[in-house]
Amino acid sequence: MSNLDHTRLLSKLKVYLAHTQSSILLVCLYSSRTDIEAVEKQLERPTTPLEINPDNLSFIRAWLALPPEPRLTVSVRYFAGPKFLEDMAGYANYQRDLLERQNHAMLFWLPSEFFERFVELAPNFWAWHSGGLFDFSGYAPNVQPEEVQFDLPALERDEPHTLEPEWNVERLERLYALERETLQEELAKEEPDTAYVAELYGRMANISRQLGEPKRTFEESQNSVNLFRILAQNNPDVFTPQLAISLNNLSNHLKSLGKRELALKTIQEAVSLRRALAKGNPNLFSLNLATSLNNLSNRLDEVGQHEEALEAVQEAVKLQRILSQDDPQVLIPLAMSLNNLSNYLSKLGHYENAFKTIQESVKLYRKLAEDRPEIFTPDLAMSLHNLSNHLHNLNHEEAALETIREAVTLRRVLVIDNPQAFTPDLANSLNNLSNRLNTLEYREAALEAIQEAVALQRVLVRDVHQAFIPDLAQSLNNLSSRHNTLGQHKDALEAIQESIALYESLAREYPEAFEEDVAMARANLERIQSTLEPTLTNPGNPANETVSTPPES
Amino acid sequence: MARATNLEEAIRVLDPQKSLDGETLNEFYVSRDSRSLKKIENLLKQAPPVKILFTGHRGTGKSTELARLQKDLDGFWTVRFSVYDKLDLNDLKHLDLFLTILLQILLKIEKSSTLRLSKNTLERAKLLQAEVEIEKTSTELTSVEVKVGLKESLLGLFSLEGRLSKEAVTRKKVREKIEPHLSELFNLLSEIVRDIESQLDGKRVLVIVEDIDKADLSVGKEIFYEHGFSMSQIPLSIIYTFPIALHSSEHMRQIEQNFGDCVTLANLKVRDRNGAEGPGVAQMMDLLEKRLESHLIEPDAQKSLILASGGIPRILLQLARDACNEALVDGLTVVRQADVDRAINEERKSFQRFLSKAQLRLLRDIYDTKTMDVGEEYARLLHGLSVFEYENGEAWFDVNPVVVKFLPPAIP
Numbered sequence: 001m002s003n004l005d006h007t008r009l010l011s012k013l014k015v016y017l018a019h020t021q022s023s024i025l026l027v028c029l030y031s032s033r034t035d036i037e038a039v040e041k042q043l044e045r046p047t048t049p050l051e052i053n054p055d056n057l058s059f060i061r062a063w064l065a066l067p068p069e070p071r072l073t074v075s076v077r078y079f080a081g082p083k084f085l086e087d088m089a090g091y092a093n094y095q096r097d098l099l100e101r102q103n104h105a106m107l108f109w110l111p112s113e114f115f116e117r118f119v120e121l122a123p124n125f126w127a128w129h130s131g132g133l134f135d136f137s138g139y140a141p142n143v144q145p146e147e148v149q150f151d152l153p154a155l156e157r158d159e160p161h162t163l164e165p166e167w168n169v170e171r172l173e174r175l176y177a178l179e180r181e182t183l184q185e186e187l188a189k190e191e192p193d194t195a196y197v198a199e200l201y202g203r204m205a206n207i208s209r210q211l212g213e214p215k216r217t218f219e220e221s222q223n224s225v226n227l228f229r230i231l232a233q234n235n236p237d238v239f240t241p242q243l244a245i246s247l248n249n250l251s252n253h254l255k256s257l258g259k260r261e262l263a264l265k266t267i268q269e270a271v272s273l274r275r276a277l278a279k280g281n282p283n284l285f286s287l288n289l290a291t292s293l294n295n296l297s298n299r300l301d302e303v304g305q306h307e308e309a310l311e312a313v314q315e316a317v318k319l320q321r322i323l324s325q326d327d328p329q330v331l332i333p334l335a336m337s338l339n340n341l342s343n344y345l346s347k348l349g350h351y352e353n354a355f356k357t358i359q360e361s362v363k364l365y366r367k368l369a370e371d372r373p374e375i376f377t378p379d380l381a382m383s384l385h386n387l388s389n390h391l392h393n394l395n396h397e398e399a400a401l402e403t404i405r406e407a408v409t410l411r412r413v414l415v416i417d418n419p420q421a422f423t424p425d426l427a428n429s430l431n432n433l434s435n436r437l438n439t440l441e442y443r444e445a446a447l448e449a450i451q452e453a454v455a456l457q458r459v460l461v462r463d464v465h466q467a468f469i470p471d472l473a474q475s476l477n478n479l480s481s482r483h484n485t486l487g488q489h490k491d492a493l494e495a496i497q498e499s500i501a502l503y504e505s506l507a508r509e510y511p512e513a514f515e516e517d518v519a520m521a522r523a524n525l526e527r528i529q530s531t532l533e534p535t536l537t538n539p540g541n542p543a544n545e546t547v548s549t550p551p552e553s
Numbered sequence: 554m555a556r557a558t559n560l561e562e563a564i565r566v567l568d569p570q571k572s573l574d575g576e577t578l579n580e581f582y583v584s585r586d587s588r589s590l591k592k593i594e595n596l597l598k599q600a601p602p603v604k605i606l607f608t609g610h611r612g613t614g615k616s617t618e619l620a621r622l623q624k625d626l627d628g629f630w631t632v633r634f635s636v637y638d639k640l641d642l643n644d645l646k647h648l649d650l651f652l653t654i655l656l657q658i659l660l661k662i663e664k665s666s667t668l669r670l671s672k673n674t675l676e677r678a679k680l681l682q683a684e685v686e687i688e689k690t691s692t693e694l695t696s697v698e699v700k701v702g703l704k705e706s707l708l709g710l711f712s713l714e715g716r717l718s719k720e721a722v723t724r725k726k727v728r729e730k731i732e733p734h735l736s737e738l739f740n741l742l743s744e745i746v747r748d749i750e751s752q753l754d755g756k757r758v759l760v761i762v763e764d765i766d767k768a769d770l771s772v773g774k775e776i777f778y779e780h781g782f783s784m785s786q787i788p789l790s791i792i793y794t795f796p797i798a799l800h801s802s803e804h805m806r807q808i809e810q811n812f813g814d815c816v817t818l819a820n821l822k823v824r825d826r827n828g829a830e831g832p833g834v835a836q837m838m839d840l841l842e843k844r845l846e847s848h849l850i851e852p853d854a855q856k857s858l859i860l861a862s863g864g865i866p867r868i869l870l871q872l873a874r875d876a877c878n879e880a881l882v883d884g885l886t887v888v889r890q891a892d893v894d895r896a897i898n899e900e901r902k903s904f905q906r907f908l909s910k911a912q913l914r915l916l917r918d919i920y921d922t923k924t925m926d927v928g929e930e931y932a933r934l935l936h937g938l939s940v941f942e943y944e945n946g947e948a949w950f951d952v953n954p955v956v957v958k959f960l961p962p963a964i965p
Contacts, residue, residue, distance in 0.1 A: 012879070097642075124611070
């Protein structure tokens with residue numbers, strides 16, 4: 001867009017701000033935050049900024065809390081990355097009429113590349129706009145676009161997001177300071193509102209977690225639980241549900257601290273409370289109980305109590321099956337619980353049942369993805385990925401290959417729309433595709449698939465996060481195996497050496513988690529070396545292959 | 554608010570978000586002479602109380618028409634409220650509506666200097682209050698006579714006003730308490746209606762509940778589908794605004810069993826099915842002329858705006874305001890064709906950005922056939938205002954005129 005176009009847009013913006021008296025929505029696009037600053041500097045009056053970030057997706061409350069007079073120009077800025085767009089758009093779309101009731105002007109700033117998706121998600125909110133689209137992307141001259149590190153999907157469904165964008169830290173710290181001040185003010189009162197204090201501790205714990213402060217997270221979360229516990233003793237009807245929520249969160253925080261036993265104990269208490277609540281009011285609390293049971297099964301699995309984990313998720317599935325009869329929305333958590341159930345069944349060697357269960361999950365996700373592909377295609381791909389693993393366990397290799405191919409195809413499409421979010425999943429499925437091809441002796445194709453996985457994971461490690469190193473190390477091990485099978489021993493050697501180096505670096509930091517991998521990779525190295533020494537043309541014994549990527553939950 | 558005499562005022566007067574009410578209704582209302590509105594009036598004149606589901610696209614003027622209905626309808630004592638003001642749309646259940654209807658009627662009676670409840674009715678109300686109230690009111694008040702005032706007598710009920718929208722815990726508690734007493738509540742409503750209609754010189758009670766159509770579809774489903782029978786049993790005439798998405802759902806047959814036919818406020822026809830100009834043009838012209846002095850916009854520019862609006866008043870106001878803005882940016886005092894073209898073009902650019910090729914192909918098909926299939930993709934086009942629905946005996950569809958220009962060519 002030319003400077004002239006931008007100048008005209010700015011003039012239009014000013015006309016609207018000068019001559020409207022009631023609510024007005026002006027949708028503006030930016031490519032860097034400096035665009036926002038540069039535009040707003042040109043306005044007659046300063047704006048009131050209101051950030052939308054991962055902690056504040058629903059900006060409605062802040063907007064409604066603005067004083068009605070004097071009329072303000074509120075600069076609502078979406079800084080939360082792609083993963084949260086859907087949630088925020090949902091709030092905006094649904095609450096549009098409430099938003100309209102404030103007689104302020106809203107400059108609604110979106111990153112330029114999110115506009116199309118936003119309109120698709122929030123047509124009702126968009127219909128409120130005036131003056132077309134104020135596309136100011138690139139308005140601020142000579143400024144390099146900011147490098148935004150996008151979030152990746154959470155590793156486990158019941159967990160909070162594990163990877164946070166780095167640019168968030170400063171703001172989060174500001175927010176944390178604000179919460180702490182509010183808490184201190186409340187505590188300084190003669191009669192502090194205990195429920196409010198408990199809520200503030202919970203909020204602070206959430207920010208601390210995102211700031212990577214596990215100890216502080218735990219302490220604040222623990223404070224919140226303690227206060228809700230007192231409140232619930234005096235007024236169980238009102239506060240027991242909140243106590244259960246805070247226990248659920250505390251359990252997650254404890255798990256992050258590696259305190260698996262305590263995390264288990266805590267989620268057990270949450271389950272017990274929700275069981276009582278659901279008994280008293282099944283309509284209101286049964287679904288929450290099922291969610292906590294699902295989390296409980298994860299915690300039990302982590303401490304090696306696989307039988308008990310299975311029982312917990314079975315109960316969750318049972319509840320969700322009943323609830324879904326009246327409420328089709330429950331099919332969504334049911335599909336996820338079935339996925340987890342099949343994983344636990346498989347761990348305990350009940351391969352046939354695991355297979356049937358994952359089939360049901362796939363069926364549900366297929367239906368959900370048919371109705372809402374934009375939401376459920378990732379889940380369908382995940383369940384297909386797992387179904388392929390189960391088919392492999394039952395030696396149905398042809399079907400396993402066909403299924404993982406479908407998962408790869410779906411994930412390729414997902415990556416086109418959102419590479420940041422879906423590249424890790426595609427790499428995982430490519431790794432498994434390679435394994436399935438290899439089993440059926442499609443050696444060249446197997447090599448190609450693992451090469452693609454490695455290439456993707458290298459980019460992820462370089463550009464996104466070090467958390468992808470274990471995946472890369474595993475894929476390199478498999479790449480080495482593929483080369484070795486094809487008699488390409490030098491390439492096999494190079495790949496396994498790189499894999500060992502990565503595993504060793506991981507094992508230095510997390511010995512328990514990666515020592516076995518180091519040993520396995522070293523054994524593979526020895527095998528390759530032994531084949532190299534007598535002759536380079538002897539295909540030799542195939543190297544130990546790491547298992548397919550684990551089931552996804 | 555007076556008619557705009559310059560473009561700065563026009564920006565204020567052409568507010569697309571404000572439905573007409575009170576003063577603005579007197580100044581800016583344009584009669585639609587709509588069959589659907591006549592149908593509502595006829596239904597209301599029937600002897601037994603009726604429930605009317607009133608639907609229509611966003612921006613067609615439902616709220617304005619309901620305001621007009623309240624003002625002009627003879628023979629009714631009307632209570633009109635928005636669920637947005639009184640309840641929480643995120644958490645709206647049929648039970649909340651029952652209680653809110655009761656409360657709003659009681660509040661209007663309380664404000665009246667002439668209307669009174671009989672002693673019996675008041676006792677019924679107190680009995681129900683004793684079951685519903687969350688905190689016990691002062692014991693002194695329970696023996697207060699009718700003359701002291703309804704509010705004081707029914708403090709427990711009146712104290713719920715405002716709290717149902719703000720306090721989730723209160724809502725839940727009240728629901729739990731009121732559910733076993735639904736028949737009692739209906740009886741009470743019936744007695745109240747009887748009491749006040751006896752004092753209204755032949756007028757009848759009518760309640761208009763607005764903005765349920767703006768809630769999530771699941772809310773509409775809970776109220777009209779899952780509890781349609783109870784909703785239809787409230788013993789007085791009620792007009793509910795109804796979600797248009799539910800209107801085209803598989804649940805509609807069941808809903809109509811309880812409520813009868815839904816009344817749709819159709820878009821104004823600025824073109825007919827064959828593309829010829831329709832009667833809506835004159836109505837839309839009237840709409841603009843009531844708000845702007847005629848010298849502020851050139852006649853051709855005005856016509857272009859109307860045709861581009863597709864017959865949706867809110868879109869006309871939006872485009873007209875944008876055109877005024879364009880003229881002001883150029884330092885002009887009159888809106889010319891070029892300003893309208895710019896305003897339409899800016900709107901078109903947005904559509905161009907977010908409509909996919911597949912959607913454009915669907916739109917081409919709709920444009921050529923004036924019909925639309927069912928399915929999520931089509932519903933999305935309707936929601937996104939790329940397609941409009943019209944009525945001409947039977948429903949037909951057309952593409953938003955702003956979008957038409959960049960449709961792909963027709964397949965021969």
